[in-house]
Amino acid sequence: MFLQQSLEDHFGEDITFDDKADEVQLINYLINNAAERSSFKRSKKIMRSLPGGAYPLKISETPYIKRKHEEIPKRLITQPEVGSIANCDACHQDASKGIYDDDEMQIPNARLFNYD
Numbered sequence: 001m002f003l004q005q006s007l008e009d010h011f012g013e014d015i016t017f018d019d020k021a022d023e024v025q026l027i028n029y030l031i032n033n034a035a036e037r038s039s040f041k042r043s044k045k046i047m048r049s050l051p052g053g054a055y056p057l058k059i060s061e062t063p064y065i066k067r068k069h070e071e072i073p074k075r076l077i078t079q080p081e082v083g084s085i086a087n088c089d090a091c092h093q094d095a096s097k098g099i100y101d102d103d104e105m106q107i108p109n110a111r112l113f114n115y116d
């Protein structure tokens with residue numbers, strides 16, 4: 001199965017579970033909450049931004065998310081406190097709750113880098 005293979009090689013890491021029930025739960029969660037099934041505003045925006053049939057493996061490579069972050073200077077993303085754009089909660093404090101509004105967004109050391 002495609003998703004199980006992905007767990008064995010998740011961008012170079014094996015993240016398979018010892019307990020297969022947990023693995024099934026995770027896979028079902030991912031399928032049921034995928035952007036194409038979600039009614040959330042941002043999921044729809046992400047889906048609308050995709051050219052027909054193109055499904056990037058990373059959310060950070062979808063046109064909507066790329067567009068939202070294209071003005072951030074590289075040095076703010078590569079600094080140790082962030083590391084990469086995939087580290088969503090380094091800047092979006094409430095990312096774990098699915099909140100990405102401006103009010104809950106703070107790039108670490110933005111002032112030091114003269115960006116605010």
Ligand code: HEC
Pocket residue numbers: 042059060065068069072076077082084085086087088089090091092100101102103105107
């Ligand atoms: C280096 C800090 C940083 C990281 C890391 C980051 N973001 Fe952002 N994000 C921003 C900034 C700055 C904006 C633009 C300001 C805004 O509109 O909130 C933004 C905007 C957004 C928006 C649009 C918010 C809006 O109201 O228009 C979404 C959605 C979003 N980010 C999701 C993500 C996701 C998902 C990730 C991880 C894959 C991520 N971000 C990683 C800084 C970051």
